[in-house]
Amino acid sequence: MKIYEILLALENLAPVSLQEDYDNAGLTIGNANSETEGCLICIDVNESVIDEAIRKNCKLIISHHPVIFKGLKRLVGQTLTERIVEKAIKSDIAICSMHTNLDNIFEGVNRSLCEQIGLTDLSILRKTGGILKKLVTFCPEDNAVKVRKAIFDAGAGEIGEYDQCSFNTEGLGSFRAGEKANPFVGNIGETHFEKEIRIETIIPAYRQKNVIAAMLESHPYEEVAYDIYPLDNEFNRTGSGMIGKLPQKMMELEFLKKLKDVLQISCIRHSELLGRMVETVAVCGGSGSFLLPDAMRNHADFFVSADFKYHQFFDADGKIVIADTGHYESEQFTCNLLADYLMKKFVNFAVQISETPVNPVKYF
Numbered sequence: 001m002k003i004y005e006i007l008l009a010l011e012n013l014a015p016v017s018l019q020e021d022y023d024n025a026g027l028t029i030g031n032a033n034s035e036t037e038g039c040l041i042c043i044d045v046n047e048s049v050i051d052e053a054i055r056k057n058c059k060l061i062i063s064h065h066p067v068i069f070k071g072l073k074r075l076v077g078q079t080l081t082e083r084i085v086e087k088a089i090k091s092d093i094a095i096c097s098m099h100t101n102l103d104n105i106f107e108g109v110n111r112s113l114c115e116q117i118g119l120t121d122l123s124i125l126r127k128t129g130g131i132l133k134k135l136v137t138f139c140p141e142d143n144a145v146k147v148r149k150a151i152f153d154a155g156a157g158e159i160g161e162y163d164q165c166s167f168n169t170e171g172l173g174s175f176r177a178g179e180k181a182n183p184f185v186g187n188i189g190e191t192h193f194e195k196e197i198r199i200e201t202i203i204p205a206y207r208q209k210n211v212i213a214a215m216l217e218s219h220p221y222e223e224v225a226y227d228i229y230p231l232d233n234e235f236n237r238t239g240s241g242m243i244g245k246l247p248q249k250m251m252e253l254e255f256l257k258k259l260k261d262v263l264q265i266s267c268i269r270h271s272e273l274l275g276r277m278v279e280t281v282a283v284c285g286g287s288g289s290f291l292l293p294d295a296m297r298n299h300a301d302f303f304v305s306a307d308f309k310y311h312q313f314f315d316a317d318g319k320i321v322i323a324d325t326g327h328y329e330s331e332q333f334t335c336n337l338l339a340d341y342l343m344k345k346f347v348n349f350a351v352q353i354s355e356t357p358v359n360p361v362k363y364f
């Protein structure tokens with residue numbers, strides 16, 4: 001397969017445009033037109049992961065964390081990043097990353113973590129604003145079914161658990177074709193009235209290009225009239241962190257034990273226990289301390305995340321329990337998420353999860 005085919009599938013899962021400003025997700029090393037027989041999935045890339053990719057004949061590594069995060073000014077093998085980049089290029093191995101773009105979608109890093117913990121009733125903890133747009137177009141009655149199907153297939157019209165959502169009104173369109181026009185209906189130089197359907201639906205900004213292309217392709221008119229409006233609505237499919245409920249309330253200690261078990265860890269740093277039952281749990285894979293206020297506002301009993309500093313534990317303030325499970329540990333299921341997704345998409349493509357240990361933090 002060409003590497004760009006894999007990139008396209010990954011883009012469909014979690015568009016790179018959803019990454020945070022500071023991030024560097026996407027293809028950072030290699031040529032998208034190169035071919036590969038398989039891909040190797042990992043959380044972080046180190047030199048041993050590249051050796052594993054060579055051994056397993058994978059010309060593409062998909063990592064969660066980007067290898068090149070800050071700018072690189074030279075490649076002289078002095079830092080670990082420089083050595084990894086050099087080795088990847090010399091070995092003709094491409095590296096792409098699915099980082100905060102994968103954190104920021106409903107089906108991403110946090111849902112995997114929630115599912116492992118057994119949370120249900122999931123929703124995004126801090127939803128992203130400014131993503132949704134309204135699309136309105138007008139087309140002859142007979143073509144409305146085809147146009148609607150095309151824009152839905154391209155990703156328009158999803159509201160929560162519903163898809164194919166639109167509102168349709170009948171009306172009368174008018175136009176006069178100029179000398180050089182080639183009208184679908186009506187005659188050159190004559191005002192024409194056509195019974196049309198006004199189709200309105202919503203699109204997330206990152207699907208806009210695809211949806212407009214599909215609409216233009218399916219629409220019979222030479223010049224398609226359409227409007228795109230920005231919306232203030234929150235979008236419940238993108239954002240940071242996730243919150244859900246345990247199927248049954250449990251004691252705080254019991255929940256901590258469950259976390260250790262699920263995440264396979266020997267210790268958890270946590271704030272003071274509050275002596276109450278745990279039901280609502282907020283999570284954020286990786287460094288999620290910035291979401292503590294959101295977890296508290298949503299009345300979570302526990303906030304499961306990583307990279308809390310000493311002083312940040314005070315912020316729990318007797319209202320929530322912070323459980324810091326370790327950065328790698330909270331993101332470890334991301335590899336399975338990516339592997340499952342790609343295996344479903346490409347049946348004859350070797351998708352492998354790396355067996356090389358990469359967590360730089362050790363516990364004694």
Ligand SMILES: [Zn+2]
Pocket residue numbers: 065285286287327331
């Ligand atoms: Zn991370």
